[in-house]
Amino acid sequence: MNKKTVTLVYFSPTTTTRNVLEEIAKGTGYDMADVCDITLSQAREKILPEIDSSLVVFGAPVYSGRLPSLAADYFKKLSAPGICAVPVVLYGNREYDDALLELKDICIQCGCQPLAAGAFIGEHSFSTNQTPIAESRPDKSDLASAFEFGQKIARMMESTAKGFSCADLDVPGNFPYKEPTIPKKVPFIEVNEDCTACGTCVTVCPVEAVDEKDGFCAMDDICIHCCACIKACPESARRMKEGHFKDIAARLHKTCDKRKDPELFFASR
Ligand SMILES: Cc1cc2nc3c(=O)[nH]c(=O)nc-3n(C[C@H](O)[C@H](O)[C@H](O)COP(=O)(O)O)c2cc1C
Structure with missing residues (x-):
């Protein structure tokens, strides 16, 4: 019998989604068929990948209770008829x-059969040293859950010859979904004198919003506030400006301090 394979498709500016998906894939023990990291715009502009593995795991962070629209728009264009799928979201402990x-519905739209789903916790994009929010998540325990989740998915795939009905995977959420939040066009990033103009911020921005000609500041009309440039800066020369987003971080630091754990859902047979 052919060895089973898995494809990962994810958007992950600050890498927490990627780390969890990789651990789930390890847990399945399947060979990696393809890794489709759509974080950068160049990747989203490429020809759509053909998904022909045994399993596909979709992953994205939660932005204001929804999927980031550019990730959702990309996922919707994929086609993977009859392939078992696992939707996974990462959220910052709110x-x-x-x-x-929303991600499970997109899997169905792509023709996939959602088999299991997971909501994991990742360090909040807005987390800072002064106002940590889910700092250093996913941690060892989260990654162990992700690995076990992968093992369980592989067991489910083995134990069924007939497959699963889409209607049988229940996950929390409401339809119509929450109204998407339009990103506030307020000054977001501050760059200090430690910046060496290395350009790392330019290379990690998912929407090409970092303006080299303007001291590597973020263009406020394009920036999606993902914080990839802040977290990737080797000199820690970038941070959120005082105001709207820093206030949100301070509030979340206070209100989201109680640890949440991964929630896993499985299709019934
Ligand atoms: C614009 C924006 C909105 C967010 N909204 C939420 C939210 O509604 N709930 C939550 O718990 N975390 C929220 N987060 C935090 C991210 O979901 C979390 O940090 C996630 O782990 C980031 O994934 P990544 O590392 O793959 O980029 C938000 C982050 C950003 C940048």
Whole structure:
């Protein structure tokens, strides 16, 4: 019998989604068929990948209770008829609201059969040393859950010859989904004198919003506030400006301090 294979498709500016998906894939023990990292715009502009593996795991962070629209728009264009799928969202210890349901619905739209789903916790993009939010998540325990989740998915795939009905995977969330939040066009990034103009921020930005000609500041009309440039800066020369987003970080630091754990869902047979 051919060895089973898995494809990963994810958007992950600050890498927490990627780390969890990789651990799930390890847990399955399957060979990696393809890794489709759509974080950067160059990747989203490429010809759509053909998904012909045994399993596909879709992953994205939660932005204001929904999927980031550029990730959702890309996922919707994929076609993977009859392939078992696992939707996974990463959220910053507040709530994932309708994002997991939205991703499960997209899997069905792509022709996939959702087999299991997971909501994991990742360090909040807005987390800072002064106002940590889910700092260093996913941690060892989260990654162990992700690995075990992968093992369980592989067991489910083995134990069924007939496959699963899409209607049988229930995940929390409401339809119609929450209204998407339009990103506030306020000054977001501050760059200090430690910047060496190495350009790392330019290479990690998913929307090409970092303006080299303007001291590597972010263009406020394009920036999606993912914080990839802040977290990737080797000199720690970038941070959120005082104001709207820093205030949100301070509030979340206070209100989201109680640890949440991964929630896993499985299709019934
Ligand atoms: C614009 C924006 C909105 C977010 N909204 C939420 C949210 O509604 N709930 C939540 O718990 N975390 C929220 N987060 C935090 C991310 O979901 C979390 O940090 C996730 O782990 C980031 O994934 P990544 O590392 O793959 O980029 C938000 C982050 C950003 C940048």
